[in-house]
Amino acid sequence: MEKVIILTGRELGYQVVKALGKQGIGSIVIYGHERDEIAQYSRYAVESHKLPRFFDETGLVMDLLMRKADKWRGTMIIPTSDHGVKFLADNRDSLSDHYIVPTPGPDLIDTIVNKKSLYALARDIGIAVPGIHCPRSMDELNMLKGNITFPCLLKPGLGHLFSSRFDFKMMEIYSYDDLVRNYINLTQDFTHDEFNMMICDIIPGPDSKQMVQYVSYIDQSGELLASMTSRKMRQDPPRYGQGRIAKSEKVAGVDEQSRKLLSELGYRGFSEIEWKYDPRDGSYKLIEINPRFIFYIGLCVACGINFPYIQYADLVLNKKVRVDSFRENVYWIHEYKDVLHTVLNHRMETLSFWDYARPYLGKKSLAILDLKDMRPFYEQWRQHGTNMLRKWRS
Template identity: 30%
Template sequence: METSVLGMKPPVILLGGLANTTSVARSLGRAGIRLFVVAPESSPVLRSRYIHQRLPIAKGQESVDYYHHLLVESQQLPQGAVVFPCSDCAIDFVARFKASLQQRYVFDIQDPQHQLDLLDKQKTIDLARQAGCQAPGYWPVASLEDVQRLLGQLRYPVLIKPIHSHVFQSRFNKKLFLIENEEQLLEQAQRVLGASIEFMLCEFVPGPDTLLSSYYVYRDQQGRVLFEFTKRVIRRAPPNFGAGAYHITEWLPQTAEAGRQFFQAMAFTGLGNIEFKTDPRDGQLKVIECNARFTGAQELVTRSGVDMPNLIYNFLVFGTHPEQQSFRDNMTLWIPLDDFDSFRELHALGKLTLWSWIRSVLRPHVFCYLSVRDPKPFLFDVWAQLTKRIRGKLKA
């Protein structure tokens, strides 16, 4: 690799992502690694002081097309660079083009088929069941007739859950649809089918968001573990089916054991993350989703003591395999505006008082973008969030 000849650490190319990419960039940047970031022009990470070269994806431009142009067609990015996909779209691209690109770039040791399988939410449930893990029930849907045949058989609420979340989110700006009755089911099913987006109907696991927990692991080709990490959720926005707004670190043996069972059954290699929800009806952990990438809570992972980006980078480049990394329990990641939105909804339902919410957040926190040494991503994100909310109120 040309970077090795120069006696330098190979640079890193980060593809896509938002808060996770910013956290990864800071971890690697502090280690003196040159960073080339390909992300939407509105992404806070492009304002980071640690970026060597910014390659913004223009609004309306397809991310995959730009990745293909940069890495396949023009080959203008440095040979020998380590490529980290930080979004589902980027994972899909890497999985499909890894074979033709790995002579020029360094990739994680993940099996491309595993990456594609974990992007597929229906396939993920099938894999969970094959591994002996519990998972929600689901009903495949290919047409409106499939939905109509299920009328009268479903217990509401149910979920319209996309097969590929990133495709659904780019169209509807939501992770899924929560369906309360047959009329709503037919209306939303027609809407999704009309957009030619694949989905399934999925059982809704009841209970509050505090029943959610996650397991992170890195497994090498021999099944040895580079690190393990667990956390749980305090609140999401919107409650029950949004993104995490308040997370807390905690070693959760049952979550870790269920995660190990899942990834071992797959013979999975590389970075994996799996989320569970404890079903209050039977006390079992049910698989909710999986990711083969850094997640939005990455800054919490790093600050708690597991510097995943550097551990993975050093393993891929230098073959280092340190002892299992420990982490600090009871650290929290808080996204204030999103969590306030969550509070408002829970308060309206009589599930959370103002004083209880205030008490829950009166403590030191980790924030996705806040950094004294690298302030611009935080300032950009605050401005973008406030502007978005003001515009929303003006339109209302």
């Protein structure tokens, strides 16, 4: 049986395992977290290896890959987290002697994951980005005082490092005193800014109407094999978070900009580019690039574009799989997250009953539930149910 290696088997990892499994490709799942590591339970997982907190000690996963190099030689390693991307990029040269590594090298990945450098490159080629400030001292911050509009966002340029330390992605700041206090705390009084903190303009308007995504696969010869666009409908958490409902939709105005940016980067492989429409000037502004499969990859598969298999065919089989169109108006639903946040945050979201119900009534793809592969769904709900019961009892 043909196989791939999956680094971390949470919800995204499981969707990749399932997309490849239905093409007859098994998965070796390497995982470390306790919660939501559900890919190991899939019928398409042929092996699983637990390395607790292995991205905190990357030597553990490297040791495993080197010990298994003879047995797994020529197998493709697929990252399903930002830490996995960084690990593969940093170790690309040594791993490529034994494995197929789809992740670009460290120079390109560093440019992409560091929003400060990414925004600078985008501006240089005429692509709109949110307004940002990056003070590196208290004097520089004071000089900006009259140029910052509140509320604003305080967010990390290096999100993958920030998310491993904190359980939120960014902070909404309402006053200059609040900004100073939090900036000093997060940069250790400007002495150690490990996250490359940025003050970022807030683009007005709800993400559910204005946040869109362009996803694509460019093969090793530079040919665009497939692409599609989608819209983020609901998030976890509601204001600034990961999508829990997404919808396939043709979005005018982002294809050309996305291809221009990827061309400038010399990018190959799968990527997702996130944009937000700014009603103040009528432009889509670049938010970020994800150089890995994204949380709603199941939506792409449901719309007729199996990106994990397109990547496998390109890099392992040396075969081009082209897809020229995608199904529109298909919803992707993360069942657990949508139910949870609908119950907890419906007042904050101010959505009607029909707004909540519409994705469930139309064409849809469920993130986890699969009647032919039930155990991952069962394990996720069992884990969360047990945790909620434990908290309730305490």
